Amino acid sequence: MDFGSITTAVGSLKAAGELAKGLIGLKSDAEVQAKAIELNQKIIDAQHQIFAANAAQTSLLERIRDMEAEIAHMNDWGTQKQRYKLAAPFSGCMVYALQKSMSDGETPHYLCTTCFHKGQPTILQGRETHGPGRSTAVYYCPTCKSEAKTQWSNVTAPQYFEDIKQG
Numbered sequence: 001m002d003f004g005s006i007t008t009a010v011g012s013l014k015a016a017g018e019l020a021k022g023l024i025g026l027k028s029d030a031e032v033q034a035k036a037i038e039l040n041q042k043i044i045d046a047q048h049q050i051f052a053a054n055a056a057q058t059s060l061l062e063r064i065r066d067m068e069a070e071i072a073h074m075n076d077w078g079t080q081k082q083r084y085k086l087a088a089p090f091s092g093c094m095v096y097a098l099q100k101s102m103s104d105g106e107t108p109h110y111l112c113t114t115c116f117h118k119g120q121p122t123i124l125q126g127r128e129t130h131g132p133g134r135s136t137a138v139y140y141c142p143t144c145k146s147e148a149k150t151q152w153s154n155v156t157a158p159q160y161f162e163d164i165k166q167g
């Protein structure tokens, strides 16, 4: 935090106070006017410094709010991730599969392992690619764009972790 601007603001206000005290002893109008201008400048300086300190505090509060939201998200994900287990539904490709016992009625689905470890659960989407003479079913991640080929030609529905035959 920029405590510097507060210290400077206090300094400017102190100087303004001294100037105001000095005004009382002055004889001519010209002297009073000169001092009044100086005093006005000191007050403006102090205001600027207070605004700067205020802006610094606002941005700090925003950062705290963002970090609190991030912590809440991480805590929530910490609970959510317990519902999935690493599985290999197609040879050579790992996914995180939803466990039937933890599904809470949710349909079976697979999560991308890369995004899972980043705390960004992303459901893998099935798609068929059509090559010459044959098609291949792939699962791809819409977030990190990683892709896993299955040994099948058609996309099959994802299964719960418990139903996947572990090779």
Ligand SMILES: [Zn+2]
Binding pocket: 112, 113, 114, 115, 116, 122, 141, 142, 143, 144, 145, 146
């Ligand atoms: Zn991904």
